[in-house]
Amino acid sequence: MAEEAIGVEHLEKVYPGGVRAVQGISFSVGSGELFGFLGPNGAGKTTTISMLTTLLRPTSGRALVAGIDVATRPREVRSRIGLVFQDSTADGELTGRENMELAAGLFGMSLREARAQIDDLLASMDLADAADRRVKGYSGGMKRRLELAVAVVHTPQILFLDEPTIGLDPQGRAGFWEYIQRLRKEKQVTIFMTTHYLDEVENLCERVAIIDHGKIVAMGTNDALKERVGGDEVEVRLAAGAPDLTGELTAVDGAREVTRDGSVYHVKTPRGETLVPSLVKACDRAGVAVEGIRVLRPSLDRVFLGLTGRAYREEGYDEGRASSSSAFTPRRGG
Amino acid sequence: MLQGLGALLRRRFVRWTRAPTWIVAGLLTPLLYLLLFGQAFDLGKLVPANPLAQAGLRSAIQGAPDYFSYFALGMVGMVAVTSALFSGTGVIFDKQLGILQRTIATPVRRSTIFLSELLFYSFLVVLPILIVLGLSLVFAHVPGLVGLSVTEHVGWLGALEVLVAILVLSIAFTSLFLSFGFLLSRPESYFGVVNLLNLPLLFTSNALFPKGTSPGWLQSITAYNPISLAVNVMRETFFGTAYYPYPSYIYLFGLLGWALALSGLALLLASRALRVK
Numbered sequence A: 001m002a003e004e005a006i007g008v009e010h011l012e013k014v015y016p017g018g019v020r021a022v023q024g025i026s027f028s029v030g031s032g033e034l035f036g037f038l039g040p041n042g043a044g045k046t047t048t049i050s051m052l053t054t055l056l057r058p059t060s061g062r063a064l065v066a067g068i069d070v071a072t073r074p075r076e077v078r079s080r081i082g083l084v085f086q087d088s089t090a091d092g093e094l095t096g097r098e099n100m101e102l103a104a105g106l107f108g109m110s111l112r113e114a115r116a117q118i119d120d121l122l123a124s125m126d127l128a129d130a131a132d133r134r135v136k137g138y139s140g141g142m143k144r145r146l147e148l149a150v151a152v153v154h155t156p157q158i159l160f161l162d163e164p165t166i167g168l169d170p171q172g173r174a175g176f177w178e179y180i181q182r183l184r185k186e187k188q189v190t191i192f193m194t195t196h197y198l199d200e201v202e203n204l205c206e207r208v209a210i211i212d213h214g215k216i217v218a219m220g221t222n223d224a225l226k227e228r229v230g231g232d233e234v235e236v237r238l239a240a241g242a243p244d245l246t247g248e249l250t251a252v253d254g255a256r257e258v259t260r261d262g263s264v265y266h267v268k269t270p271r272g273e274t275l276v277p278s279l280v281k282a283c284d285r286a287g288v289a290v291e292g293i294r295v296l297r298p299s300l301d302r303v304f305l306g307l308t309g310r311a312y313r314e315e316g317y318d319e320g321r322a323s324s325s326s327a328f329t330p331r332r333g334g
Numbered sequence B: 001m002l003q004g005l006g007a008l009l010r011r012r013f014v015r016w017t018r019a020p021t022w023i024v025a026g027l028l029t030p031l032l033y034l035l036l037f038g039q040a041f042d043l044g045k046l047v048p049a050n051p052l053a054q055a056g057l058r059s060a061i062q063g064a065p066d067y068f069s070y071f072a073l074g075m076v077g078m079v080a081v082t083s084a085l086f087s088g089t090g091v092i093f094d095k096q097l098g099i100l101q102r103t104i105a106t107p108v109r110r111s112t113i114f115l116s117e118l119l120f121y122s123f124l125v126v127l128p129i130l131i132v133l134g135l136s137l138v139f140a141h142v143p144g145l146v147g148l149s150v151t152e153h154v155g156w157l158g159a160l161e162v163l164v165a166i167l168v169l170s171i172a173f174t175s176l177f178l179s180f181g182f183l184l185s186r187p188e189s190y191f192g193v194v195n196l197l198n199l200p201l202l203f204t205s206n207a208l209f210p211k212g213t214s215p216g217w218l219q220s221i222t223a224y225n226p227i228s229l230a231v232n233v234m235r236e237t238f239f240g241t242a243y244y245p246y247p248s249y250i251y252l253f254g255l256l257g258w259a260l261a262l263s264g265l266a267l268l269l270a271s272r273a274l275r276v277k
């Protein structure tokens, strides 16, 4: 890993009322990484991000952002980071460009020095045409993109995003992430993001931490986390009326557990793709035609359930990269 | 630091210029006061024309040549309060919209945030005051209208003293209401408090009613009211020192004390509100 962008040790926040929102978490984010911070409502995501962005004082523990202690040198941290809040905070009475000029001024840039940068950013967020219109007339997606452009006008080293895509439709979300990827490529920023959306984390983040009740319950790469909960599942669909092949499929090397539902079989396995040829061969040998076959990766839902005993949503498996994009309400029990 | 202050002030002024209703209403208010209140009642008419009674009136209105001239300068104090009532609204709504939080997340100094609010809203107080003053001076030369007649020779120094008094009064009241903007977080609470303060501030001053119409205990409060202090500076400069126990700079210093205390309070509440918890 390259140098450390964020380093957190035993960070804790107890609110005045006594709520222990964050209970001694530790993690580190490498420079240039896209790090996902995932957890249900009230898990402590916003509290954590507020401490890292100097908007909230940690009760105990230490956080270094860009190598600087957030508690003792907050102004220096502020000039090196960008922040996209969950809610839009642009001034609706100002135009997009004026909002960006305001932000540039607050970061100590002169208008002359900021002008080219602002034009560039507005163009790359596809806001050039709307730049001189008042923000109150922007669509939700445009507002989010402006928020992003505002957050990076001073070229921060680290960008914090707190549930940045909430309220956007799936298309808007996909678009938003395209801009994020573009920013990463163009400006090499480190990104720390929180989200409820499992699919966003699965598809975008290199590493993920899962937080629940103020504690980190798991952390690692997507694949490593999935591995921990038991790998993939292969769905084999046979012609209707085919004989029972449970025995044959169970005998395939690498298959762990087979369940049958009519002519559809679910085979659990550590690595789905490599099992597909053997499963097809087994069916051939039994003289039964395979009508369809697909690999289901365990979603972070399943990971979450496995780690916390609570479900994020009903179904345990996602269809590969397909994205069901509802926000989730945690259920007790699971 | 200057970039930050400039950016914050620019935002306030741009918002202001985009709200014509705000501008027109703000500037129309003093005009209406002058035309309706001022032209409509003349206490002088209630007093018999004999020399003794007229001398009594002259003393009551502290040397002003007529009630309107007396009243016009009182109006400066009234306009200062009614215009300053809005000083905390910027902060209150920025809190509600999360804009304040976004500002705090930047390296701009907290004192710069405070200063930008103080400067912008003081401007919104000074502007209508100058309009009231300018118009009443002009009215004196318009046939058919009563106006502010200046009976003393006002030199450069006198004019400067009046301008300083206006500026300091504006800063004092802007700071007062700005304090509530930083202290409170809901518009409802803010307007409740503002409403509560508005009339008492005005009625415990000598802005509208001649000295001697109120009971003794109220008169001693009146003497220290910042509106009274500012109004005294102006009346003494325009109408002569005969009816005042102290020279005008004494009142000006008193006013300055108020401005320092109130802006100190506002700064304190601002730094409390902008502090990381």
Ligand SMILES: Nc1ncnc2c1ncn2[C@@H]1O[C@H](COP(=O)(O)OP(=O)(O)OP(=O)(O)O)[C@@H](O)[C@H]1O
Binding pocket: A015, A016, A017, A019, A020, A021, A039, A040, A041, A042, A043, A044, A045, A046, A047, A048, A196
């Ligand atoms: N200002 C506050 N005072 C007291 N308790 C608070 C405060 N802010 C948050 N909390 C509590 O701290 C806990 C964590 O809240 P936080 O906002 O960090 O969660 P979150 O993970 O961001 O949730 P969400 O997904 O709903 O945004 C919750 O129990 C919440 O009620």
Ligand SMILES: [Mg+2]
Binding pocket: A045, A046, A047
């Ligand atoms: Mg949150």
